[in-house]
Amino acid sequence: MAQLSSNLLYTAFVLYLVSIVFFSGAIKAKSADGTKIAPSRSAKIGILITIIGFIAQVGYFITRWIAAGHAPVSNLFEFTTFFGMALVGAFIVIYFIYQTPLLGLFTLPIAVLIIAYASMFPREISPLIPALQSDWLHIHVTTAALGQAVLSISFAAALIYLVKVIDQTKSDKKTFWLEVIMYTLISTLGFIIVSTAFSMANYESTFNYIDKNNAEDQIEFAMPAIVGPNEGELQSEGSFQPLIEMPAIINAKKLNTLIWSLGSGLLLYGLLRLIFRKRVSAMLQPLVKNISADLVDEISYRSVLIGFPIFTLGALIFAMIWAQIAWTRFWGWDPKEVWALITFLFYAAFLHLRLSKGWHGERSAWLAVIGFAIMMFNLIAVNLVIAGLHSYAGS
């Protein structure tokens, strides 16, 4: 069952990749005749493959649930994978409302990145610690993830909007920040490539080091240590000697991973710039030529409007009910709770600015980008860096 489950996930992953190809075909087909909304053949195939992929991933979810005896949303791998799945599901729904293959071309790569990122974390089926043994596990986590996924569609639409409207003939703050978004996405890809490469090469180097409580400890790096741990002594032969040693307070392993990700991202980004001789967003701009800016603005806004209630229900209300049962209080200022509140407040501000202050179009799009950044911060940094009561999610 567990084997079947991971095969299904793999199938879904590949199908999503294939559907990206078809969606990009749909764009070209559209620019050729240049006219009305009737979805091209290529787009139809694209959405069909996406749906099959989605069904495969739902199959992964169900079989893993059966194998584990609990909903597979209990650690970082499972949660993030589910988030990717919800993102694809949300995209399918929005696709049928607005019939825009272009949205697939932007959403699916993000979903694929997220699922690939998820699989860089330990994938075994883990038993539930006492705090997680509750039906609220799947009620709370799935609703929260679904809300975040719909909100993320708003980011994808905003990205299309920005790529479309930002003037690439000049160089200013806007083009810079749009490139920062592109570079961040590419760095995620860099992280996936580097992690996969070193894990296939079975790279491992062990250090003895002194931790921040002045105790001796051992740590294993899965990537060559550019930065090493405090007073680290390399134990494995033939491994790379760290260039810089970190003080004990900094987690050298995580920093090292970050450096590798950003470095490989920079390399990939630099290569793209060298080959194509223009900004990545400028490269993407022809793809979005034919879409109506108003329509993507509307999609971005609608996604927030649809996602916000779901997010509030899952990440705050269900969360509070469960916290009252498991942790004795419905609210305790745990970092994950606070960041869910921050996400809620942010999108509340977004809606107020949009409804009452008339922040449409570009301003609204930048806000959607910031909203997504907050959610990713909550997913990645709060689990891996800040930790807290939700820290079982990281590893």
Added chain:
Amino acid sequence: MNEVKCECGHVNPHGTILCESCGRILDDKEKDKQLLDMRYEGSARRSQTYNKTIIDKIWNFFSSVKVGVWLIVLTLGASALGTILPQEMYIPPVMPASEYYEDQYGWVGKLYYELGLHNMYGSWWYLILIASIGVSLVICSLDRVVPLYRALKTQRVSRHEGYLKRQRLFGISDTADADMDLEKIKQKLKAKRYNIREENGNLLAEKGRFSRWGPYVNHVGLIIFLVGGMLRFVPGMYVDQILWVREGETKVIPGTDGQYYLTNNDFILEIYDKETDDEVFDAAIDRVGTVVKNYQTNATLYQKKGNTIPGEKPELEKIKDKEIRVNEPLKIDGFALYQVDYKRDELNKMLFRLENKQTKESYGNITIDLFDPQTEFDLGNGYYVEVMSYFPDFEFDGEGDPTTKSRIPNNPAFVFNMVTPENPDGEVSFVAIQQTIEPLGDNEYKMAFNGVETKDVSALTVRKDLTLWIISLGGAIFMIGVIQGAYWNHRRLWIRKMDGQIWTAGHTNKNWHGLKRELESVFDETGLPAPKDQLSEDKKE
């Protein structure tokens, strides 16, 4: 107050921009605009009309969405600050916060502590931010909902042409048979669940008006939620206590006025076992090591019978047995007891043997209950042990004298006087773990360590929260309001016959794309074109 009488005869409150009844423009500034600002239907809002007294100014300040958004953003930023380092309640109790932050995080930690960010969510300024959001919610809502309600209630079917042509969706068309076209459109609108009102051959189709109240409903929910949060500080509404109870021990449950007692029959800690648990977990257990499966206290709950005078041992009546686990609290009479902590193998009894140092011969065993030590042990045949001093948590103080840090037997030590037939006055011996001192010279006898008995201690949080139902009510109303406002749209279509032409205008509070598509299907095959979007006419679709 000087009310504004519109040409149509309707009397509007002072400050109205668009006549509540016919929609005629009353404020000259609006006349130059291509499109009307339809927010709040151009009604007279207090905040836009008065600005004289101090109350006006406060009202206007808090009724501003701009101020509201600033308050949200400030709260958001502040909340983020509080997550940089752990809050005081989450730091391990190894040292006081004043030292902990600097010790762990250096100067950053020191600064964090000195700025009060270690206890930020309870700080006065954070509470003021939250309270301001509450005030802003009340005033914002009142400022808008009353006039909006009036305007929507009194709107007439026939709207002034200046109102129609300044709508975002607008069209004029000629038609041969207006009545037949209208009839077709009416049927289609009805099929789409529009409410239709007619007046002099003009038509207003409207649906989803109730979604306009969504924001105000959710604001009411939030206000109730915040009030519920404040009520926690009212005495008697909220109990947060911890009860440490040893196996076999019966203790009064704190916060219940001595009404309830709890016995810890057994504390159970289970970990996942590769042998007995599902083998799919093997890989994870191999990687992580031990994973806890269950924390459980088998408890019996008692209620006190009748009244007792202080000091008297109460008579207890058993209420029920309950296995308290994480996620499965024991509930009684508004109280809930949660499994939150434990201590395994706490020293409970120590066993000693009176022994002759040379012959190693034993003259009797004694068992000392570390929580209620007996002081004299008669071993018979002239052998007798007296416990002269007992230090449950022994250490040497600054002057080298033995003392105890606490009453918990973490490191018990004793001063024994051993009376034997050879030494009728007794020999004094100081015995601590792995350590024996004979302060008055060499002894013939010693108290040999003969084992310990340990017990588990379970910690239960005792919680009563009478604010929960108010908070739940607030949360539920908030959710209803958010869904009401987000998943429905207020759509209106006006059709007016003027000089053989048909004027059509459409408005929605959001989701223009949806309205346009709906109107296209309504006007399809009727001979009339759907109203056009005046905003994006010049842009390509």
